[in-house]
Amino acid sequence: MSRVHGPWFALPVGLFLAAFFAAPIVIVAWYSLMPPRTFELSGALTTANYRAAFGEGYERPLMWSALGAALTTLVCALLAWPTATILHRSAGRWAGVVTALIALPIFISESVRLFGMSLFLMPGGGILAGTLNALFEVRVGSILNSRLGALVGLVYIHFPFMLFPLLLGVAMVPADRIEAARDLGAGRLAVFREVELPLAAPGLSIGCLLTFVLALGANAEAAILGGRAVTVITAAIEQRFNYAQDWPMGAALTVLVIAVTAAVVFPVLARVPLDRIIRR
Amino acid sequence: MSRSGPLPFLRAAWIVAILACLYLPIVSVVLASLANSRYMRFPHRVWTLDAYREAVGFFQTWDLHLISLQIAAGVVALSVALGTLGAMAYARYDWRGRGLFRRLLVLPVFFPQPVLGLALLLSFTAAGVVPSWKTVVIAHAVWIVPIVTLVISIRLFGYDVAQEEAAFDLGATRLQVFREVTLPALWPGIFSGALFAFLLSWSNLPLSIYTSGPDTPLPVWLFSRVATNYAPLVPAIAVIGTIVSALVVLGLVGLRGALARLR
Numbered sequence: 001m002s003r004v005h006g007p008w009f010a011l012p013v014g015l016f017l018a019a020f021f022a023a024p025i026v027i028v029a030w031y032s033l034m035p036p037r038t039f040e041l042s043g044a045l046t047t048a049n050y051r052a053a054f055g056e057g058y059e060r061p062l063m064w065s066a067l068g069a070a071l072t073t074l075v076c077a078l079l080a081w082p083t084a085t086i087l088h089r090s091a092g093r094w095a096g097v098v099t100a101l102i103a104l105p106i107f108i109s110e111s112v113r114l115f116g117m118s119l120f121l122m123p124g125g126g127i128l129a130g131t132l133n134a135l136f137e138v139r140v141g142s143i144l145n146s147r148l149g150a151l152v153g154l155v156y157i158h159f160p161f162m163l164f165p166l167l168l169g170v171a172m173v174p175a176d177r178i179e180a181a182r183d184l185g186a187g188r189l190a191v192f193r194e195v196e197l198p199l200a201a202p203g204l205s206i207g208c209l210l211t212f213v214l215a216l217g218a219n220a221e222a223a224i225l226g227g228r229a230v231t232v233i234t235a236a237i238e239q240r241f242n243y244a245q246d247w248p249m250g251a252a253l254t255v256l257v258i259a260v261t262a263a264v265v266f267p268v269l270a271r272v273p274l275d276r277i278i279r280r
Numbered sequence: 281m282s283r284s285g286p287l288p289f290l291r292a293a294w295i296v297a298i299l300a301c302l303y304l305p306i307v308s309v310v311l312a313s314l315a316n317s318r319y320m321r322f323p324h325r326v327w328t329l330d331a332y333r334e335a336v337g338f339f340q341t342w343d344l345h346l347i348s349l350q351i352a353a354g355v356v357a358l359s360v361a362l363g364t365l366g367a368m369a370y371a372r373y374d375w376r377g378r379g380l381f382r383r384l385l386v387l388p389v390f391f392p393q394p395v396l397g398l399a400l401l402l403s404f405t406a407a408g409v410v411p412s413w414k415t416v417v418i419a420h421a422v423w424i425v426p427i428v429t430l431v432i433s434i435r436l437f438g439y440d441v442a443q444e445e446a447a448f449d450l451g452a453t454r455l456q457v458f459r460e461v462t463l464p465a466l467w468p469g470i471f472s473g474a475l476f477a478f479l480l481s482w483s484n485l486p487l488s489i490y491t492s493g494p495d496t497p498l499p500v501w502l503f504s505r506v507a508t509n510y511a512p513l514v515p516a517i518a519v520i521g522t523i524v525s526a527l528v529v530l531g532l533v534g535l536r537g538a539l540a541r542l543r
Contacts, residue, residue: 006375013366020422024403086291109483109499112518115506116305119312127308130322217392234394257395265390
């Protein structure tokens with residue numbers, strides 16, 4: 001009986017995502033093959049937009065976005081690993097409160113949080129600079145409107161997306177396995193490399209994947225905290241769509257981002273037992 | 281636990297530092313809203329609630345809230361309806377295409393949101409659909425429906441199908457089984473799914489920014505005012521928006537508790 005019901009229950013979600021997730025990707029891919037600066041979907045197919053993307057220097061924003069996403073992933077992983085192990089090992093009452101406190105900001109709009117970050121970092125009269133000046137008469141510079149500022153914003157926004165999958169991953173490491181390795185004479189590094197890292201790998205992979213993919217398309221961090229220091233790929237696509245009114249070119253850039261995403265997502269998801277993590 | 285690890289003090293200090301970093305920007309917004317000058321010069325010479333008085337009397341504040349609320353309500357309805365059905369296919373029934381369904385379902389979550397927003401904008405425009413709050417509902421749902429489906433599925437993994445069979449054996453009709461057995465088991469998952477949907481929609485910027493057209497939701501307005509035309513009014517509205525979302529969540533939780541007591 002249940003074999004017959006399954007597909008029917010899957011159908012509404014399936015149709016919805018086919019219409020508003022799969023179809024838009026196909027439409028964008030089709031647009032990317034249309035002659036430059038046209039708005040029709042019936043033109044002759046051409047690869048001119050892709051050639052122009054690399055001829056007109058759009059590989060730079062793409063590279064900045066990829067580099068920013070990679071650095072964000074790395075920094076988030078380095079910050080989240082100790083946090084996750086501490087929270088896991090001291091699974092007392094306060095660990096639950098701390099976990100909830102870390103989750104809470106996800107539900108506050110990123111425009112509010114990035115705005116707060118810029119108020120905090122603002123040179124001269126910002127919260128940090130103003131306080132230091134008033135209390136200690138120290139004048140400090142600011143990382144606002146620089147590449148570093150954009151990176152700090154990216155790490156700030158994406159940290160929870162790394163932490164929560166990693167918490168599930170760290171929970172998959174049995175404590176007695178670590179004890180056993182220690183008893184057998186393994187040092188801290190050996191325990192980390194031979195026991196903790198491989199057993200927590202599914203959670204770490206999902207955290208890295210989520211962080212990388214979300215940071216790859218991120219735009220607001222660079223806009224609010226990076227100033228004009230860096231143009232990310234999403235800003236470049238938006239510029240092509242809106243101001244240049246060149247849909248096929250914007251579509252070609254979008255396809256390039258989707259290609260990078262797919263190249264990262266499919267191999268990782270194929271290897272990681274997502275169901276096992278979700279079931280926990 | 282193990283005594284060979286770093287000192288407990290160091291661990292506590294690390295956690296406190298992480299929490300401080302996460303909350304400093306949020307505290308900064310609150311601090312900035314308590315000024316009355318158009319230029320941010322902290323510490324303020326005058327500490328005042330003027331900006332809140334102005335925000336409450338400003339018609340656009342409530343316009344923005346109404347649009348965000350409208351969008352979130354649409355997203356909650358759509359994603360709970362689709363997510364409940366989807367969760368049955370994800371976790372309750374065992375069918376031939378389930379492995380593929382599970383793999384495809386999570387793809388929108390692992391997709392850059394602004395890119396999805398831009399792809400939807402292009403598709404809507406090509407199809408002659410004018411962007412409005414309704415297109416934002418669709419855009420949010422593409423990302424939120426899979427999440428709600430997973431949230432409800434987690435509940436269903438612990439669900440014992442034998443209960444349904446027992447009810448059938450005792451002579452219950454299909455509708456009775458659904459109302460008396462399946463729905464109560466699903467309900468906690470549906471409720472958390474609805475909360476997730478509301479909060480994720482209310483706070484979303486990257487999808488709204490490209491698909492909202494003339495109907496500006498709160499986060500998009502804040503984003504546009506951060507860059508230009510700063511005044512303490514902006515952080516004040518940011519604080520009000522966050523409080524309103526917290527009140528809605530508290531209201532829903534309270535309503536659920538009251539309903540449970542009535543039963």
